[in-house]
Amino acid sequence: MPKRRPVAANLDLFKDYQPAPVVERYVEGSVRAYDLAGRLSKAVAKTLEESGMGRAEVAKAMADLLQDDMSKNMLDNYASQAKEHVISALRLFALVAVTGDPRALNMLLAPAGMIVVPAKYEPLIEREIAKEELDRLQRKINAADAAWRAGK
The missing domain is CATH 1.10.260 (434 Repressor (Amino-terminal Domain))
Structure with missing residues (x-):
């Protein structure tokens, strides 16, 4: 199937979009x-x-x-x-x-x-910190599992 070429008449709605800074x-x-x-x-x-x-x-x-x-x-x-x-x-x-x-x-x-940062972003920051902690714990679990399997 051939690639579709962009139509010049179509506007790119997000071309000049700049999100507000956090x-x-x-x-x-x-x-x-x-x-x-x-x-x-x-x-x-x-x-x-x-x-x-x-x-x-x-x-x-x-x-x-x-x-x-x-x-x-x-x-x-x-x-x-x-x-x-x-x-x-x-x-x-x-x-x-x-x-x-x-x-x-x-x-x-x-x-x-x-x-x-605005207070409305605090829950997002807390979520990211919790995800980092969860990743750290998952790595610890994986290492313990690997050590257990290697010991058998």
């Missing part, structure tokens, strides 16, 4: 700086820039979440490499929670070999 990261080189504090400042600035919210609005939402003082000027300082202010862990948490953007956390965790 782990959100900044575009390579977009948060480059001399040191980690500088990279964090750039990450805060990028998150604020792409959040679709004004800095005053973000600061207000962070203040409400933390029940703490937070101002637009503080966010401006955290987003500036020229300032000596580095965002605290609690305020970084609030920034991530308010903007829904975990990329700054992923940037900080990358050197430690860790990532932030």
